[in-house]
Amino acid sequence: MTGTEKDEKLPSGARIGGVTGLLIRWKGSIYKLIGLDIIVWLLFFYTFSCVYRFLLNGEQKDVFQKVVVYCRDFTNNIPLTFVLGFYVTTVLNRWWGLWNSLPWPDDVIHYLTTYLNGQDERSKLMRRTILRHVNLGIICCMRFFSSRVRKRFPSMRSLVEAGLMEEGERRMMEVMAGDSLRSMFWIPHMWATRIAHQAREENRIESDLGLRGIVDAVNGVRRTCALCQHVEFIEVPIVYSQVVTLATYSYYCALVFGSQSIDGDNSEKDDINAYAPITSVFLLVLYVGWLKVAESLIDPYGEDDADFELNWLLDRHIKVTYVTGEGLNTDFKEFTWKDM
Amino acid sequence: MTGTEKDEKLPSGARIGGVTGLLIRWKGSIYKLIGLDIIVWLLFFYTFSCVYRFLLNGEQKDVFQKVVVYCRDFTNNIPLTFVLGFYVTTVLNRWWGLWNSLPWPDDVIHYLTTYLNGQDERSKLMRRTILRHVNLGIICCMRFFSSRVRKRFPSMRSLVEAGLMEEGERRMMEVMAGDSLRSMFWIPHMWATRIAHQAREENRIESDLGLRGIVDAVNGVRRTCALCQHVEFIEVPIVYSQVVTLATYSYYCALVFGSQSIDGDNSEKDDINAYAPITSVFLLVLYVGWLKVAESLIDPYGEDDADFELNWLLDRHIKVTYVTGEGLNTDFKEFTWKDM
Amino acid sequence: MTGTEKDEKLPSGARIGGVTGLLIRWKGSIYKLIGLDIIVWLLFFYTFSCVYRFLLNGEQKDVFQKVVVYCRDFTNNIPLTFVLGFYVTTVLNRWWGLWNSLPWPDDVIHYLTTYLNGQDERSKLMRRTILRHVNLGIICCMRFFSSRVRKRFPSMRSLVEAGLMEEGERRMMEVMAGDSLRSMFWIPHMWATRIAHQAREENRIESDLGLRGIVDAVNGVRRTCALCQHVEFIEVPIVYSQVVTLATYSYYCALVFGSQSIDGDNSEKDDINAYAPITSVFLLVLYVGWLKVAESLIDPYGEDDADFELNWLLDRHIKVTYVTGEGLNTDFKEFTWKDM
Amino acid sequence: MTGTEKDEKLPSGARIGGVTGLLIRWKGSIYKLIGLDIIVWLLFFYTFSCVYRFLLNGEQKDVFQKVVVYCRDFTNNIPLTFVLGFYVTTVLNRWWGLWNSLPWPDDVIHYLTTYLNGQDERSKLMRRTILRHVNLGIICCMRFFSSRVRKRFPSMRSLVEAGLMEEGERRMMEVMAGDSLRSMFWIPHMWATRIAHQAREENRIESDLGLRGIVDAVNGVRRTCALCQHVEFIEVPIVYSQVVTLATYSYYCALVFGSQSIDGDNSEKDDINAYAPITSVFLLVLYVGWLKVAESLIDPYGEDDADFELNWLLDRHIKVTYVTGEGLNTDFKEFTWKDM
């Protein structure tokens, strides 16, 4: 009992708790993502600062000062805020859209346990096989766009070894799909509906509507798989990403010089700045941090902290389908509604 | 009669009535949310103001003035408006989307009372049990993401005590779900469709379409439950929240110094400012208030004023299903359409 | 014939015709909404202007000038444009979303006249009663969030008097819903599907699909009713509205002083401004007008010009359902397709 | 054969081909829309310029210069960019939404030719009549919001003359709808489903699902018609349009003076400006052009170049339904699949 009370471990960590809790989180945090960028920037800043102060002679200082003035002009003229604002919003919406199109076999389970509910061995086998095929189709699809899933199942043969596929099925798929496996990941989904159809013929599913319910649910899984796969086609236009990245990093570089205190500056303000360029660091945190939001979201099937843990999802699917394929109805009558 | 005329109490208070009504509301209001922040800020402001005026000597004043000038520069350079604008819009859209994915059993009630409408004891029991299971599934799901619901139902056993679950069902669930209860909250939903299927076999539901209607409605509830649960996966990226929060609070801190009146300022303007930094306070209200909008919305299942009162919702569901499971059809024929 | 050619009167007036037509409209217009605000502002402006010019002595003038300079600084620093831009867009989208979730009985009519098409008295009575119940459910729902509808139907008894409800139904509803009428407005909708089910049993509806079509349509109406009711739960966060309103009206106040011409100003520009603060008035029109857009949209079920005229909608529904319940099929065969 | 190879004429002209192609297009172009505004503006500009230079004496010149300075201040303070940006985006989204809700009879055709596929005269007549009624309902709806369609069909009698309605149907509609024709445009759609129901009774449609498919498709057409009609209810709030239009045209007027070169200006820059106010013209093109985008989109059923050509759509619908009602299946077997 206690076991079921515990939370299962969540892949993305706990939720946010207050401002402090938010700011001290490490995983997927701003410190992890842009810490290196800031340190590198500070190194360059102090290096040039020292060079200017101690190494350069008068004429060289003049050149340096010109560069500094020029870079200040540059950083003031790049309209980074809006470009980043529009870009990040676009990327974020795409990311949520992609999450919502991940495939879940739960609908199939729902209709299967309702309509194909025999407790004999053959009915059980059919349920198990249908659910196994649904999962198999999901994995066949994900192998092509998720490097994590591909690492786990490097070849079709590894699927057989994991017990998700029979050797005969593997050979069949080889024959049918040939080198179009990417387009035809749904072959197992078709097998699943074929078995459901067989079950209807054997009257294990008692109504046409029941069969149709299962077929529709399997088709729903296939559709979301296809949507996932399309992520590579509907990527954010490369030009857009390049424009934004170029703008941000050129700002980053220009700020190394633009933040230097030089002779002739308003001395009050720049006394602090010479030793601790806080404003510049904050601007970098803001701009580079914002860009990193976009970068960590643009490839949701990658291996960043913010990316979808597809292997966790697959484990969950396999576990859930195993339980429901096997045991749901068996013990059902023994425990409850004795008065029914 | 009078009883039914009254409004039921609304969880989120009355609607807005005019500008004045809007501005004097307390619950979930700006005063409640940012009052403390403003007071703390004013404390710091006046402390530093006094220190500068009465305690510092000339040299220390110089340093202080440099800090002030530096902080002014800082506050002018942080592009807070846009960052906050984009962020708040994103968070608000997510919040509404989450509301729209809360589960309601009303669809199930609708199809159940239409198609499973017998008035004998067994039909009543079936209706009641199906609706109880639908609610049970909703609660099993919500326990994992809402601290409020978890407080109310700390364990599965508390569900049995509340009469929402039978002891046999609890044990069954333990056996089936093991430690995957989070993923398999829908086990009661499956029981519900199983009973509906049984009712079809006993011809208490007269058509396949009627059964399918009920099964689809239960599946709809399960889906929205799953969507709710996903909120933890599709959180606003932590980097984004951190960037915005850091920017706002560093602005908040810098403004403590940046708002100070120092020697050499345009005296006309700053005479007022020295004693009552109204502009700064207003800017804080605007920026911190905006950030608080986002903070109070980012975790809609929490315990803030703006969060969803899931327990109220559960009470409502239990009450509504109790009425419809029991009594809808019994008295129906006695009262109306005597001519039919 | 001529009668049918005329437009029915539209609740929201004619559409926009050209720039001039747009600018001279009164109903729901900018002049009506912000006229008073502008006049009050001008009164204050000229009062303070006269006080400054004719009543104050030198020292007092100094204080006044400081206030003016301070207020100018204030108005320049409040980033009103973006705050308002994001806010108004949010409110406007919500408003359109709410319109799209208003309930229409037309779907029910469509399926009812197709599938329950007998011309005997009992069939007619069934059609009429189903449609009456659909409308009754809509009204029961709207009474709780629309002050206009509540004024028209202050109690359940007034519904009986209006002929929308039978006395027996009223008592039944009292018994069933108790004080949960708000949550259970759909009791009449259930009655409607019960009658449809009865019609199927008497074979007045000839196919299961026909019954299901009607049941689904009634359920669709119930759903949109529920969506409408949720408007009170998914209101724009009160903090957001308060922040925007506070910012706008503090700008409004500060501008009374900030627009004054004082000694030491650039005389060229401010000669005009002293007598006719056109720029300030235009800024007010822009900002306050924009805020009013949001205010008039934030409560779409209120009694503003831009709000939904729910009573007009109810009249339309009652009229339409009356016609179709009664007469559609009776005369049908006599007039057309004699060759069929 | 060659005939079918040609493109049918598109109502909105060819698509964009490169920058040059884009910039030289006339129809619906910026030149056509804002040409007059620019010319009028230039006239005023040069008139006032000449008056200032040649007619005014010293004192009058002073007044003029004050006005110019004042207007410059005005144009710099109106935050036109954002107001226009938010407004145009809102209007554009609404416009696309409205396009997507235009009614197409193609779904009805699809289900009709599949399920009601007899080749005898009565089947053909039924198909033709159903499709005629679908189109008739669309036209009855569009007459109330599109001036173009109303010009083409000024009265119900003109529909009879065009062969879209029978005289008996016209009289029937008069009796049933009375003066609620706007709300009850769907009477022909109901007739269409009644005929389909009749066909099912005569077993010309062989399954309940076939009938339901046709009924659903007709209902889909009715729904989109209703959505179209709602455009008048969900107009962009008049206040919003007025605020934006007022702001733009006051900017337009103020710029006439604000662009004048006056004594005391930086002479370098304004030498050019005095004779060719290019910057101002470009700003006008940008702002007024943007406003025109909104104006031409705000009433999509009007008669602008960018508006929907509903008559073209109606012709297309009538043509398409004529072909499919008549001929699809007749010749079908003679030409293909002889081996089947």
Added chain:
Amino acid sequence: MTGTEKDEKLPSGARIGGVTGLLIRWKGSIYKLIGLDIIVWLLFFYTFSCVYRFLLNGEQKDVFQKVVVYCRDFTNNIPLTFVLGFYVTTVLNRWWGLWNSLPWPDDVIHYLTTYLNGQDERSKLMRRTILRHVNLGIICCMRFFSSRVRKRFPSMRSLVEAGLMEEGERRMMEVMAGDSLRSMFWIPHMWATRIAHQAREENRIESDLGLRGIVDAVNGVRRTCALCQHVEFIEVPIVYSQVVTLATYSYYCALVFGSQSIDGDNSEKDDINAYAPITSVFLLVLYVGWLKVAESLIDPYGEDDADFELNWLLDRHIKVTYVTGEGLNTDFKEFTWKDM
């Protein structure tokens, strides 16, 4: 086996891998799209720079300097950032929307292999023909809006030659569609549902729901085809594109002069600028690059790098339908589930 392990070649290249990988990509990249624009701009910039420095006499230099000052004023006053931001977001959303409405025959395959699953010759022929017709309808539709597809299939006869159409079908289509082929691309889709209906009559499809599933899937393909075709009607308003393009290119031209270093400038900053106008080039990259994003997305059916490769899609569809029409079920029983 190895064959199936390989990725099929993707039309849009590999996904983004890190910042470096992002910045060095060529295909569809910023370098390819705006390289020429930048080179041309630099040519003009250096030409005018030399002319100014070495060819002009004093008086001419004065004129040149006035032009430069004027152009600087111009570039500072054009609010390009927002106009571009709103425009690009609009175009990008439309582009993704269009991708999501591309037609895929996979749903049809799914229902067809489930419900029409005979292994005799006639069943196979029916499956093959239905799928061929579905693809044929897609191609008939795409020929009218995609120049790529039109190049591949310049005439209906070329479709016959490619084996996608029979000669008899071609003649039939000619007779039926006449010169309305654009509107009636779905004639093959109707043939497909007719064959499905025939299969139901011959009891090769065993339930009405099976037939309806296939008919709905074919109708779904027809709908998405129609949506694709509408792209020409719902283009981004030409005025909007013109305003944005004009603004960007006038900025581009003005910057040629505005970036010149002239006498009297702050010498520090402009020493660098005279020889390497880096800031200006970066601004151009940003603005022109952003505009190019929009330009490359505005016509998604064109022949740019970012456009949809419809021919690749067609090949994929033809291949997939060929496999499933022929072979899916044949070998099915031989390989797996021998225990079933």
